[in-house]
Amino acid sequence: MNPALKRLYDWSPVPVQNFLLGAFSSSLNRGRYRGRFAEFRTLLEQSQWWDAPRMRAWQEERLRAVLTHAYEQVPYYRESFRAVGYDPARFRGLDDLALLPVLERDVVKHRAADLRSRAAPRLTEGHTSGTTGSPITLFYDPDMIAMNYAVMDRQYRWAGLRMGRDGDRAAVLRGNVIVPLEQKRPPFWRRNRAMNQAIFSTFHLSPQNLPAYLGALREFRPAVLDGYPSSLYVLAKLLLNLGERLPLRAAITSSETLYDFQRQAIESAFACRVFDYYAAAERVVFSVECDRHEGHHLCEEYGVTEFVGPDGTGVPDGTEGDMLGTTLHNLGMPLIRYRTTDRGARKTAACSCGRGLPLTEDVTTKAEDVxxxxxxxxxxxxxxxxxxxxxxxxxxxxxxxxxxxxxxxxxxxxxxxxxxxxxxxxxxxxxxxxxxxxxxxxxxxxxxxxxxxxxxxxxxxxxxxx
Ligand SMILES: [Zn+2]
CATH class of the missing domain: 3.30.300.30 (ANL, C-terminal domain)
Known part of the structure; x- marks a missing residue:
């Protein structure tokens, strides 16, 4: 929301706020579901079952396009590819990545303008959270936005849910300041009809306010709770402490490390499984749990993920390393071999669900207190x-x-x-x-x-x- 709209929102009565949220989300939806969303969604339905050689061939075709565009249109890569004598015209495959330098976060921060394509279409701005360093500004092109929603949409389907206006009712517990802090009485939530969501404030969760939350949740009857593990955990513990349960079809968590004790409390309070996913604002890596919960499947259609040791060369499967990500979509500001702040490992075992997408060990991300x-x-x-x-x-x-x-x-x-x-x-x-x-x-x-x-x-x- 832009500041003017946010001010209008803050001053409006609740029904008007509900309307504004819906209208704002509808305008986002036009971006979300426009362009290549439907095409990507169909691709992802099929590609999840591809075997490794077929996926590799698909990734290489996309990677060639990304490297070629980067070399021709993005000043930073023109310079850095030349410095190591790399020319994408002689592209041979995924192994070419090892010839290229690792892209550090500081470079993205200080040379953001040089990382943008000169041939970029309209770009959307985003930011990293900045918990492990200073925040950086990023830009996404329309294909990136469509692919991001397509991957999220597939994740909902893996959890047995449908996302969006005509989808299942979702109760959302994230960082949105949708209810003024000085407000002491319910409602501590707002409706977003454009996404069939009820957005709950994560700033008013307390033992005193729990009955109001519970009442609203029971009335809204969500199929899924979607939010930060720590927020869902707080809600789950408050329920369990009262001896209450609120059965759901699934809980979806992301953005923080999900601990086992949190998963147990959430699954117990909501009588459903937790589907965790890993994603970050840089939009180079996306990994998701399927209904077998044997690890996170790397969405290889989204980007190329490498796990590397201190010298930047790949570590064997099963060994933890720094996670590097390369976009396969965001030509507007392509990040190539970008070093994320997270570590992880590719699992040696395949998932019993039969999908070809490899599994990763649980990624170590932020481990913070409430x-x-x-x-x-x-x-x-x-x-x-x-x-x-x-x-x-x-x-x-x-x-x-x-x-x-x-x-x-x-x-x-x-x-x-x-x-x-x-x-x-x-x-x-x-x-x-x-x-x-x-x-x-x-x-x-x-x-x-x-x-x-x-x-x-x-x-x-x-x-x-x-
Ligand atoms: Zn699986």
Missing amino acids: LRLRDGRLISPSVLTHPFKPLDSIEGSQLVQTDLDRLLVRIVPGGRFSEADRAHLARELKARLGDDMRIDIEVVDELPRTSRGKFKWVVNQVGTGL
């Missing part, structure tokens, strides 16, 4: 990434809840971290956590790690009480 506020609300870490997204003056950050009403924000500046940036952060964090939360921003040179050397973006020192 915050607990004085009024009992439990806040998912992912929703706190949004205030950081527009700021490119931050190299790294960390949030530490030291008290029920104090949040320490550590910032490692990556440019000029101005007073305006500081004010933006404090304001946007307060908009999500409430005015009572004291936000202390501290500029540091380095961010502390846990005793095991891991970096944690959100640290809760007061406990969740779940």
Whole structure:
């Protein structure tokens, strides 16, 4: 939503907000389902059953097109391919990727303009969350957007669901600030008819508000809950603590690591299986659980995924490595051998479902804490990434809840971290956590790690009480 529309939304009564959400989503839908969506959807239905040689041949055809376009139309690759003496006219296959340099996140941040195609159609802007570094800005072309929705659509079908206006009712628990924070009474949700969704606020989840959530969910009768694992877990635990259950057909989680204890609580509270998927704003890797839950299937139609060791060469199947992704669609801003911030491994075993798409071990992503506020609300870490997204003056950050009403924000500046940036952060964090939360921003040179050397973006020192 653009700022003007968001202001209008914030000032409108609930029925008007419901209407605005639907209208906004409808306009997005025209983008989602326009273009090549139907074509990609049909492709994905068939390609999931292809054997490895057939998939490899398909990927190589797409990769050749991407490398050729990158060399001819994207200044950064013109330069970097020449530097290593690579010419896509002599393309031989997927193994060519090993000849090319790894694309680091810093390059995407500092040379974004050079990574855009000179022949780009209308591009849509996106941002990474910036939990493990500074946020970066990305651009997607229409084919990329269509493919992204096609892969999500297939994921819903793997879970026995249909997505979209005529699809199954979905209750969504993500980072949208759709209900004002100062609002103390229900409804803590809004309807989005264009997607047949009810969007629930993740900022009002608390033991006191649970009966209202439960009532609304029972009235809406969703087939699926779709959201952050930490948000679904909070809801599940609150239900279980009351001895309540809310049967669903499936739960869909993404954007954070899904822990076993979260999966167990969610599956128990909602009497269904969890279908987790891994995706990121860079849109080079997408992996999804099927109904066998033996790992995440790599969507090879989406991009080429490599797992590499410290020297940039591939590791054997079953061995963990840095995950590199290469787009097969986004000619507008193609990322080639992009080093994601995540690690993972390709499994040696195939899935018992018979699909040809290889399995990965569970990907290690963000492992963060949930915050607990004085009024009992439990806040998912992912929703706190949004205030950081527009700021490119931050190299790294960390949030530490030291008290029920104090949040320490550590910032490692990556440019000029101005007073305006500081004010933006404090304001946007307060908009999500409430005015009572004291936000202390501290500029540091380095961010502390846990005793095991891991970096944690959100640290809760007061406990969740779940
Ligand atoms: Zn499978």
